[in-house]
Amino acid sequence: xxxxxxxxxxxxxxxxxxxxxxxxxxxxxxxxxxxxxxxxxxxxxxxxxxxxxxxxxxxxxxxxxxxxxxxxxxxxxxxxxxxxxxxxxxxxxxxxxxxxxxxxxxxxxxxxxxxxxxxxxxxxxxxxxxxxxxxxxxxxxxxxxxxxxxxxxxxxxxxxxxxxxxxxxxxxxxxxxxxxxxxxxxxxxxxxxxxxxxxxxxxxxxxxxxxxxxxxxxxxxxxxxxxxxxxxxxxxxxxxxxxxxxxxxxxxxxxxxxxxxxxxxxxxxxxxxxxxxxxxxxxxxxxxxxxxxxxxxxxxxxxxxxxxxxxxxxxxxxxxxxxxxxxxxxxxxxxxxxxxxxxxxxxxxxxxxxxxxxxxxxxxxxxxxxxxxxxxxxxxxxxxxxxxxxxxx
Amino acid sequence: xxxxxxxxxxxxxxxxxxxxxxxxxxxxxxxxxxxxxxxxxxxxxxxxxxxxxxxxxxxxxxxxxxxxxxxxxxxxxxxxxxxxxxxxxxxxxxxxxxxxxxxxxxxxxxxxxxxxxxxxxxxxxxxxxxxxxxxxxxxxxxxxxxxxxxxxxxxxxxxxxxxxxxxxxxxxxxxxxxxxxxxxxxxxxxxxxxxxxxxxxxxxxxxxxxxxxxxxxxxxxxxxxxxxxxxxxxxxxxxxxxxxxxxxxxxxxxxxxxxxxxxxxxxxxxxxxxxxxxxxxxxxxxxxxxxxxxxxxxxxxxxxxxxxxxxxxxxxxxxxxxxxxxxxxxxxxxxxxxxxxxxxxxxxxxxxxxxxxxxxxxxxxxxxxxxxxxxxxxxxxxxxxxxxxxxxxxxxxxxxxxxxxxxxxxxxxxxxxxxxxxxxxxxxxxxxxxxxxxxxxxxxxxxxxxxxxxxxxxxxxxxxxxxxxxxxxxxxxxxxxxxxxxxxxxxxxxxxxxxxxxxxxxxxxxxxxxxxxxxxxxxxxxxxxxxxxxxxxxxxxxxxxxxxxxxxxxxx
Numbered sequence: 001x002x003x004x005x006x007x008x009x010x011x012x013x014x015x016x017x018x019x020x021x022x023x024x025x026x027x028x029x030x031x032x033x034x035x036x037x038x039x040x041x042x043x044x045x046x047x048x049x050x051x052x053x054x055x056x057x058x059x060x061x062x063x064x065x066x067x068x069x070x071x072x073x074x075x076x077x078x079x080x081x082x083x084x085x086x087x088x089x090x091x092x093x094x095x096x097x098x099x100x101x102x103x104x105x106x107x108x109x110x111x112x113x114x115x116x117x118x119x120x121x122x123x124x125x126x127x128x129x130x131x132x133x134x135x136x137x138x139x140x141x142x143x144x145x146x147x148x149x150x151x152x153x154x155x156x157x158x159x160x161x162x163x164x165x166x167x168x169x170x171x172x173x174x175x176x177x178x179x180x181x182x183x184x185x186x187x188x189x190x191x192x193x194x195x196x197x198x199x200x201x202x203x204x205x206x207x208x209x210x211x212x213x214x215x216x217x218x219x220x221x222x223x224x225x226x227x228x229x230x231x232x233x234x235x236x237x238x239x240x241x242x243x244x245x246x247x248x249x250x251x252x253x254x255x256x257x258x259x260x261x262x263x264x265x266x267x268x269x270x271x272x273x274x275x276x277x278x279x280x281x282x283x284x285x286x287x288x289x290x291x292x293x294x295x296x297x298x299x300x301x302x303x304x305x306x307x308x309x310x311x312x313x314x315x316x317x318x319x320x321x322x323x324x325x326x327x328x329x330x331x332x333x334x335x336x337x338x339x340x341x342x343x344x345x346x347x348x349x350x351x352x353x354x355x356x357x358x359x360x361x362x363x364x365x366x367x368x369x370x371x372x373x374x375x376x377x378x379x380x381x382x383x384x385x386x387x388x389x390x391x392x393x
Numbered sequence: 394x395x396x397x398x399x400x401x402x403x404x405x406x407x408x409x410x411x412x413x414x415x416x417x418x419x420x421x422x423x424x425x426x427x428x429x430x431x432x433x434x435x436x437x438x439x440x441x442x443x444x445x446x447x448x449x450x451x452x453x454x455x456x457x458x459x460x461x462x463x464x465x466x467x468x469x470x471x472x473x474x475x476x477x478x479x480x481x482x483x484x485x486x487x488x489x490x491x492x493x494x495x496x497x498x499x500x501x502x503x504x505x506x507x508x509x510x511x512x513x514x515x516x517x518x519x520x521x522x523x524x525x526x527x528x529x530x531x532x533x534x535x536x537x538x539x540x541x542x543x544x545x546x547x548x549x550x551x552x553x554x555x556x557x558x559x560x561x562x563x564x565x566x567x568x569x570x571x572x573x574x575x576x577x578x579x580x581x582x583x584x585x586x587x588x589x590x591x592x593x594x595x596x597x598x599x600x601x602x603x604x605x606x607x608x609x610x611x612x613x614x615x616x617x618x619x620x621x622x623x624x625x626x627x628x629x630x631x632x633x634x635x636x637x638x639x640x641x642x643x644x645x646x647x648x649x650x651x652x653x654x655x656x657x658x659x660x661x662x663x664x665x666x667x668x669x670x671x672x673x674x675x676x677x678x679x680x681x682x683x684x685x686x687x688x689x690x691x692x693x694x695x696x697x698x699x700x701x702x703x704x705x706x707x708x709x710x711x712x713x714x715x716x717x718x719x720x721x722x723x724x725x726x727x728x729x730x731x732x733x734x735x736x737x738x739x740x741x742x743x744x745x746x747x748x749x750x751x752x753x754x755x756x757x758x759x760x761x762x763x764x765x766x767x768x769x770x771x772x773x774x775x776x777x778x779x780x781x782x783x784x785x786x787x788x789x790x791x792x793x794x795x796x797x798x799x800x801x802x803x804x805x806x807x808x809x810x811x812x813x814x815x816x817x818x819x820x821x822x823x824x825x826x827x828x829x830x831x832x833x834x835x836x837x838x839x840x841x842x843x844x845x846x847x848x849x850x851x852x853x854x855x856x857x858x859x860x861x862x863x864x865x866x867x868x869x870x871x872x873x874x875x876x877x878x879x880x881x882x883x884x885x886x887x888x889x890x891x892x893x894x895x896x897x898x899x900x901x902x903x904x905x906x907x908x909x910x911x912x913x914x915x916x917x918x919x920x921x922x923x924x925x926x927x928x929x930x931x932x933x934x935x936x937x938x939x940x941x942x943x944x945x946x947x948x949x
Contacts, residue, residue, distance in 0.1 A: 238779055238780055238782070239775075239779055239780065240772065240775045240779070243771055243780060246760075247757050247760070250757045250760065251754070251756075251757045251758065253753050253754035254753075254756055255757070256716055256736065257746065257748055257769070258736075259735070259738075259739075259769050260737070261737070
């Protein structure tokens with residue numbers, strides 16, 4: 001086993017890790033400046049910058065350190081915050097795997113949002129409409145959710161393969177359709193909770209709720225996300241299908257000349273990507289919230305999981321392990337952001353800014369390496385390990 | 394010396410003492426990362442001399458000339474003009490100093506007229522108004538003076554390649570170039586166009602200009618060089634006399650004895666394996682690129698498809714594999730009709746395919762050597778859809794050994810291999826499968842002489858196994874080395890199918906669209922043997938001319 005660990009460590013893209021870490025530091029620095037600037041009390045102290053510099057600097061430090069302390073405490077400061085992180089991370093990982101897999105097939109799948117929405121709809125509907133025995137009910141609900149996502153992704157795949165429609169346009173449109181479909185469905189008797197005037201669904205059966213570890217937020221969804229990551233890795237690295245998908249993604253001309261079918265690879269990749277994003281929606285619909293039961297389906301249930309997934313996949317370089325790590329990171333930011341808001345009176349939106357900054361710095365490694373001169377000096381011997389994947393592929 | 398006394402200073406300087414008018418590259422060194430592209434290379438360019446720079450692909454010829462032309466700056470050494478050191482920060486300065494370059498890939502604006510192209514960069518006119526009449530007049534005067542016929546008003550994209558090259562030459566001459574560099578000028582020309590170019594180069598030399606002729610084609614060198622410098626791996630390995638034989642030159646170039654002729658017994662022809670009837674391919678914009686082609690290739694023979702680049706050969710090869718759809722016609726392999734089959738089915742039926750641009754569709758660059766070696770038959774290395782990584786690896790280890798692929802390991806990405814080794818990977822992949830038909834387009838493009846020999850040998854071995862082999866090549870050297878029969882293509886049609894023993898002169902005429910019988914009638918020699926004799930006679934004459942009193946007069 002230690003030999004395996006050493007091999008994995010050796011094969012990690014250390015340059016990527018370093019760039020990502022630096023992106024972090026930079027993002028947090030910019031975030032600190034934003035916090036200071038946006039707080040009128042703290043910025044007021046800056047009138048004394050030259051007469052009593054300890055006042056503004058002290059206030060700034062106070063503000064920034066308490067906010068970041070809350071962020072850390074809320075995400076990794078103990079067992080319950082940690083499980084909150086896993087709960088937030090699980091759907092991001094699933095959808096991120098879907099986006100990443102499509103990237104590697106040469107497709108820019110912006111449709112994870114729509115795929116997650118239909119996944120959530122299908123699984124929630126099975127969850128509150130049918131009443132099946134324990135175990136089976138959950139299994140059926142998850143399967144329907146993933147199938148719905150696969151269909152939604154598959155539509156884009158088929159349109160691309162058969163008609164040459166660009167997947168970016170098609171998936172954006174499918175996102176609108178999915179969101180509209182959900183809003184409409186919640187006004188129909190099939191979805192709307194009896195006796196309610198607002199668009200909200202009944203609560204999902206207990207039999208279809210993902211089991212959780214009592215007293216924490218660690219539920220089955222996180223285990224499914226990790227399992228999905230392993231499966232995706234296996235598919236891409238060990239199967240003929242993955243070999244084909246990667247070939248088509250990296251060089252469609254060579255793939256075609258080698259007798260591979262670019263269109264079936266496109267459809268297959270979009271089906272799998274859709275199923276994975278659908279699984280993210282399933283977790284939103286069937287995963288228990290703090291109270292222990294799933295949040296009922298509503299217009300905003302899925303949030304922006306599908307869009308965050310794009311950044312997760314980018315940050316994770318479209319690789320399963322990278323996506324898991326990036327998903328955990330964003331999950332931690334989400335979880336910590338909630339704590340930051342309640343404990344340090346700092347807007348949780350700041351974590352969204354932090355995420356965006358991190359991705360910005362990662363997506364522009366050239367910027368980071370220019371900002372930090374010591375990396376630049378080491379760049380020459382490291383060029384051989386320039387990462388592939390992500391948007392560039 | 395003709396009317397040149399009017400303007401180029403080179404013509405006048407040539408008459409004075411030895412040091413003047415000479416451009417000397419003195420111990421030029423250029424380093425890219427860990428690669429020493431030029432290692433203390435010294436070279437003299439003298440007026441009235443054709444200096445051949447001979448070397449393989451990647452030997453550093455173009456790097457050297459790019460430094461002379463101001464596109465690159467030397468890391469060491471200096472350039473001396475008339476004995477004084479000069480520095481060219483950009484091509485403009487080099488042009489002003491009298492250096493002209495005829496690039497391998499023409500630097501012309503396709504949609505501009507000839508006249509516009511020639512004055513591009515120093516347009517005549519006043520107050521920002523282009524004086525096209527002056528430009529046209531200039532082109533007419535020059536094309537008359539140098540007997541390089543071109544229409545000043547023709548659009549460059551409408552001109553044949555050979556004429557486009559003339560425009561490039563005129564452009565360099567219009568800048569009063571005393572030193573003219575021709576970078577692989579014959580790569581794109583038919584044999585007849587090559588002969589015409591050689592005449593032009595001779596005329597320019599006789600006018601007192603210094604010519605640098607960069608090439609890797611040995612027979613051209615011997616016909617026109619006054620001096621030959623051979624470069625290998627960035628170093629000058631020596632000078633050779635034009636009287637040196639082709640194999641002596643090849644040995645200097647490669648560093649070891651190479652056989653230029655492929656060892657090949659007469660073909661043991663079996664029945665026809667590939668039968669093509671009325672094959673027609675129409676490009677997406679409606680142009681018929683392959684026009685009603687009929688071909689048969691028998692087992693145990695090599696059929697070479699010769700022709701100038703862009704006459705439908707590439708599309709023919711792609712249509713045979715099925716990556717380009719045929720609009721009409723039938724393709725049968727061993728009696729099975731494959732006209733409508735997918736590339737996958739054709740590969741399974743025993744087609745091997747070496748594409749003409751390996752980077753484009755020959756391999757996946759960021760895949761490893763091992764992965765690329767199974768790219769088109771990965772199913773043979775999988776059980777129920779799962780890859781047998783161990784088998785893929787050992788398959789790769791066997792093949793890299795057999796084909797002498799120089800790579801750190803089979804896990805190295807193919808993109809980081811040299812061109813020759815990449816080509817070996819592609820060929821190894823195809824030849825490792827049982828084939829009934831091998832289609833190879835430009836199988837040795839960009840590959841060095843040593844590897845060419847090896848790859849040709851492999852292709853002949855495949856033929857001897859009874860495989861039908863179809864080679865598409867624009868290099869007549871390759872065609873004559875490999876072919877048992879030659880099909881010549883012109884504008885999508887097969888002009889004729891002829892014996893391997895057909896002279897270049899006849900092939901060249903056919904490549905320009907002249908039917909076989911007519912070509913034989915108008916050619917001075919019709920067989921390879923006669924042509925060899927003629928070439929030897931020409932070289933002998935050329936050598937005698939160099940040693941005789943004529944040379945002295947020209948330089949004095």
